[in-house]
Amino acid sequence: MESVGCPYFLIRSSWIFSTFGHNFVKKMWDWSFQDRTLTIVDDQVGCPTFAGDVIKAARHMIVSHFDNPQPSFYGTFHLCGQGETTWYEFARFILEEISKERRTSMIINPSSSRDYQASTSGVANRPPYAALNCHKIKETFGVSSKDWKISVREVIKQLSQNGPDKP
Template sequence: MARILITGKNGQLGHELQRSLAPLGELIATDRQELDLSQSGERIEQALDRHYPDIIVNPAAYTAVDKAESDEETANAVNADAVGAIARWATRRGALLVHYSTDYVFNGDGERPWREDDATGPQSAYGRSKLAGEEAIRLAAPHHLILRTSWVFGAHGANFLKTMLKLGQERDALKVVDDQIGAPAPAALIADITAELIREYLAKPAGFAFGTYHLAPRGETSWHGYAVYLLQRAAESGLALKIDPANIQGIPSSEYPLPAKRPANSRLCCDKLQDTFGIALPEWKSGVDQVLAQLLSPAANSGRPPREWP
């Protein structure tokens, strides 16, 4: 059986990966106490030596986008330096490295969905650190998968969806940015597709198509459109809201300034993933519906059955 090491087991994606990867081999799920990516490369490699995995799946990251503007050194240590150390270890030991990146590596201009070979141009410290991590992997580890995604959410952990549900029950007025466009990506979907890719790698390692792929649901929306749809569906499901979803106000990013610049265009073209592996991606609303159902009916979902993505 393959030994599969997961970093960041308590995060949104790490939580779901433990479910999706469990049937594929012996799982070694680590948290910051067991594998701290802010430590030196030597310490990271020593930790990997102790576990000696065949596959490393790395969802752990410095994701405090605004804090990174004043703490770029730590962001780089976790998102770039540590990733380089993991990639070098994976190459020496012949292990597969699966790593997750972000739409923030692009400059956010235009309206066309970003392709994997488009020129990058991150506009934030977080984006620069994630791009540096990608480059470190490509330099050191030929056997890798880099999966770029966007707007990750899930039933576990903190995210926009859960924040909007809370605010919708507390406030009778909300303002949400309407000029940033992308697709909300469920952590469960990312984890399930990761499992499919690893399953294919284990079956045919010699002919596997390593490289960088975009992974996001079909369709697009703004943060405002996302919030309106979510709270409309929550109201239809019986959740008592203080706000009428139709009254959520859309505002430009300029009215909600933050330390880090957000991409206006977070659209990701996923044709390469679908054409290479035959994976059909669902429309973004289906993921919102599934997570909302899980949150509003915890008893019915306590067993966490496998997801079915149309």
């Protein structure tokens, strides 16, 4: 897009979750109904992101563009939940929140990426550090997302009350 000279904006995000679709929080919710032991990598860092925050940011960016277009509004912007974590700590936090809503016998064990890949076929290599710098979107549009822990609590509460895929 940039090489063609077309104005655009692109939102890059990571570890997106919500009550809808296929995502890690919903998988953890579904797995928590089973007697299950999970092995989760503990050496990959990222920032979980609530899908609702991405939607709000995109809407704000579109409205800002139509209200008062600026050259600084174009380009690639990063948006992710506030706070970094590992997949293992993310899973532990999700399980803690699920346990506040109902009983579960699910167990989570940490693993290095190397050990996990050795025991699982077909797993793609992931970068060890995938946190995004969201400074540009905040400076340009005044947009930021919530702490990922707050959003996970809200999603687990909603899943507990309404079940998956219901608003």
